[in-house]
Amino acid sequence: MLAFDTVVAARDAIRAKKVSAVELARQSLDRIAKVDPKVRAFNSVYPEVALQMAREVDEGKRSGPLAGVPIALKDNLCTTFGTTTCSSRMLANFHAPYTATIVQKLEAAGAVFVGKTNLDEFAMGSSTENSATHTTRNPWDMERVPGGSSGGSAAALAAGMCCASVGSDTGGSIRQPAALCGVAGLKPTYGRVSRYGLVAFASSLDQIGPFTWNMADMATMMEVISGHDRRDATSVNEPVPQYSTEVGKPLAGLRIGIAKEFQLAAGIDSAVSKAVSEAIDVYRKLGASVVDVSLPHTDYGIAAYYVIAPCEASSNLARYDGVHFGHRTSEKVSDIVELFSRSRAEGFGDEVKRRIMIGTYALSSGYYDAYYVRALKVRTLIKRDFDQAFEKCDVIACPTSPTPAFKVGEKSGDPLSMYLCDVFTVTCNIAGIAGLSIPCGFAGVTKPLPIGLQLLGPAFSETRLLQVAGMYQRATDWHQRRPNVA
C-alpha cells in the first residue's frame, strides 16, 4: 500500500521528509506488482523510469507541486520512454520520438511516472473490453468492468497503485470510469489542456483530464496541466486560475440545476437515481437552491456524437496504413492498396473498424449533408441549450453513468447498449464545456459498486466545479472509501 495515497498528502510528506520519493515510488511499484496481475490496469510499467524520476526529486534536481507523486498515464499519451500503444495492435511497437505537452508539464512539476494504463482501443469504448490486449477489472468487483475508455487510469488510482492518473475524455471516457471506480474524474473545457501528443480519436471532442481522490488533488493537477500551448491551435489562451488556492472556498448562493431531460432518460438504475438525489439533498442542506432547467436537445446528443466522433476518427486514423509506422501486414501483397487494407484489417479491432466505417460513410459525397452537417447543427443547438441553462444555474447535477459497473461481457456483444452508457456524458463534449464526476454513494451491499455524481459547468468554470465538488466532499466521505483489493 501507499503510505500516502493522495497527491497533496504524498507531496507534503516528501517535502516534510516523512517519506522519500524513491520509497513512495517503490511502494507504488510494489503495489502494482501485487495487485495489477488481477486488476490489469497497466499496459506497461516502467520501474527504472519511475525510480530515476523519484531519485531526481530526492536529489533536489526536480521540484514542483507534484514533486515525487506517483502518477499513471493513459497509454494514448506520447512519451519518449516505453511504448504508446493506444491498446491497439496497430501501435503495439510504437515508440514515440516526442513527448506530449501534458507529459512535459507533469514532468516539469516533479511527477513520477510509474506506467501507462489500458484503454479501449484508440479510446473507443466504455469498458476497456475493446483493448487489443486485455480487459481491466473494476477494483471494487473483479467480475466487472472499470468503465472506459480510460478504465486503466481509473482502476490504477482506485486500486491504490498511484496517487493520481491521467486520462482522455471524448464522450465520457474520464467521467464514466471515474464513476464506476469510485474516484473523481474531470473533463476540462475544450481547449483548457493542450492535446499535443494525445493520440487523436475525435479532435473536436477530445480533452485530457486527471483522476484524483479529492478536489485539492484535482486542483493541483489542473494547475499543472492547464494552459495555452503554441503547438495546439485549439488550446485557448486563457489565464490559468490558481485552482489550488480557490478550491477550498465555498460558493455562497449556489444554484444547482436539475435537467428534466436527464431525469427522464431511460434505463437509469434506481440506486443511481437515489444516490444522486441524496447528493442534491446534501447541497440543499449546505444552503444551495435547486432549480429546474431544460436541455431540450439532449435526446439527440448520442446520435450527433456517434456521427461527429466517427467522422473525425475515420480521418484521424487514416494515417495508420502500414507505410510510415504502425503495424504492417507480413502477408505478401501485390500492390499498395492491398498493403493498406491488409495492414488495417489486421491492426484494428472491431469497434475501431466499426467507427471508421460509420465515419467514412457519413463523410461520403451524398451523405455528408444528411449526417455530418446535420450533426453539427445539433451541436449548435446543444451548445445553446447549455448556454440558456447556465443563465439559471451555476452547475447542472446529474448521474455520470445510468448504471454502476456492469459485468465483463455483459454489453460487449451489443454496441448500441454500450453507446447508451454515454447518455449523460456526451453532450458535455459536444458543447465543449467542463464536466466533473465525483463518488456519491454505492449500489449493493455485499459487493458495493460506486456511483458517480456528475457536475457540469460552463466553459472555463473549472474553479467553480472544484469548489462545488469540494463543498460536497467536505460534507461526505464517499471519496475516502477504498476498495479492498487483496
Add this chain to the structure above:
Amino acid sequence: MAERIIKSFKVLIGVEVHVQLATASKMFTSAANGATNFGAAPNTLVDPVILGLPGVLPVMNKKAVEWSMKVGLAMGCKINRHTKWDRKSYYYPDLPKNYQISQYDLPLCGEGTFIVPLPDGSTKSVRIRRAHLEEDAGKLLHEAPGGFTIDHSIVDLNRAGTPLLEIVTEPDLSSGEEVAAYGQELQRLVQHLGVSEGQMQMGHMRFEPNINVHITDGDGKVIKTAITEIKNLNSFEALRKASDYEIQRQMQQWIETGSLGKKSTYGWDSSREVTFHQRDKEEANDYRYFPDPDLPVVEVSDAWLAEIKASIGELPAARLKRYCEVCGLSAVDAAIIADDRATADFYDAIIAAGADAKRACNLLLSHGKRLANERGVSMGKLPITPVRFAEVAKLIDASKLAASAAGAVFDKLLEGDAPAEQVAGSLGLIQSSDTGAIDAAIDALIAQNPKSLQDYRAGKQAAFGSLMGMVMKSAKGLNPKLVQERMKAKLG
C-alpha cells in the same frame, strides 16, 4: 460518310497553378521549408508533424496566409474574410496522414482579374476563379538516389507540408503563347512580391493547363472536345508547346476519327514534344472533404487586410508604366529593368540616391549588366551599392568623368568599396575643369607648334583635331569639352 470540316474553332484553356511559397517554415509546423531548401538530403526537412505521427497537431503559418493574400490582392481577387481549413482524404504513401489540409468551399482568395501582357504588346485579361492555400505532398521515388534500381518505392517527405498556393483561372486563355505569357507574368508577380522563388525547374511553380476546343463543323454545329489536363510541365517553353500540341491533337483526333476524346490527364514528353495519355478522369474521386477540427477558422479583420494591402507596394505593371512615363525610359529598357524585382529595386535606389533616371538606366544596362553576367549573378546582387552607381552617374553628368571611363571605375569598385570620385581620382580619370590649367596647356602647345596654328587659320579644319589631341595628351585629366571651348575661343 460526310467529311469532317472545321469551319472555325475556339480554344478554351484554364490553368491551375501550384505556387510553393518561400516562407522560412512549412505550412503547419516549424520544420524548414522544402521550397527554400531545394536539394536537401532526403527526409531531413521533417518533424513529427510532417511525419504525421500519432498525436501531432497542425498550427497555421500566418506568414503563408499573408503572402497568399498579397498574391490574391495583386491579382485583383476578393479576399474572403471568413475562411477555413478542410481535410481532403485520399490514400497515398507520399501523404503521411492520408489526408491533405486544403481549403474546399471557402478559399482565402475569391474571384479576380489578372492582366497579362502579350508578346505583341497587347494585354489579355484573365479571370481568376479562386486561389486557396494547402500543404504540398512528399515525393515517391522509384529508384534509389544515384539511379540504382530497387524493387520497391521510397518516400522523401522534404516537400511534404510546403505551403502551396493553388491559383485557378477561368478558361480565358486561347493559345500556348497566352498560357506561357500568363505563367511568366505570374512568375514576375510572385517574385516581385517576394513570396516565391518561382523557379519552375525546382517545382516552385507547377502549371496544369486544362484544354478543350469548341469546333464549328461544316454544318455550323458547335461541338466540344473533352477537357484534358496536362501535367509535368517544368518550363514556360514546355507550357507553350504542350498547350499548342494538345489543341492540335484534339482537333486532329476529331477530324480523323470523329472522337471528342474523354476527360483525361495527359503528360508532356519534352524530347519527342508530344503529349501522351496518362489516365481517364471519368469517375469523380470522393475526397470526403470536411473542416479540419484541429485548426480554428481564419477571420480576416479590416485592420489585417489593410496592413497586407499596404505592404504590397507598387506592382510590376505600375512600375513598368512609371519607368516609361515618369523616368522617360524606352519601352525596351523599362521592360529589362522591371523584369525582376531585384534589378528594379536596385534601379530605384540609384535614382533615389540622386542620379538622373536615364543616366542611371544607361549605366545599369551597360555596366551593371556586363558585370552581373561576368559574375553570374543578377544585377541586384552585385557588390556595388546603388549609391556608388549614383555617384558615377553624377560624375559623368558633371563632366568630371568621361562616360567611357565609367567601366574602369566600376571594375575598381568591385575590388573594394570607396566613394566613386576617390576611385576615379586614384585611376587618374577625374577631368580637370580648371580653365587656367587648360589655357596654359593650349598656350604652351601653340607656342611649340606654330605650324598647326597657321594651318588652322588657313582653313584646314583637320588641324583643330590634331591640336586638340595634342592638348589632351599634354596634360592628363583635362575636361575635353572645356578644352574644345577654350581652344575655339583662343584660336578665334
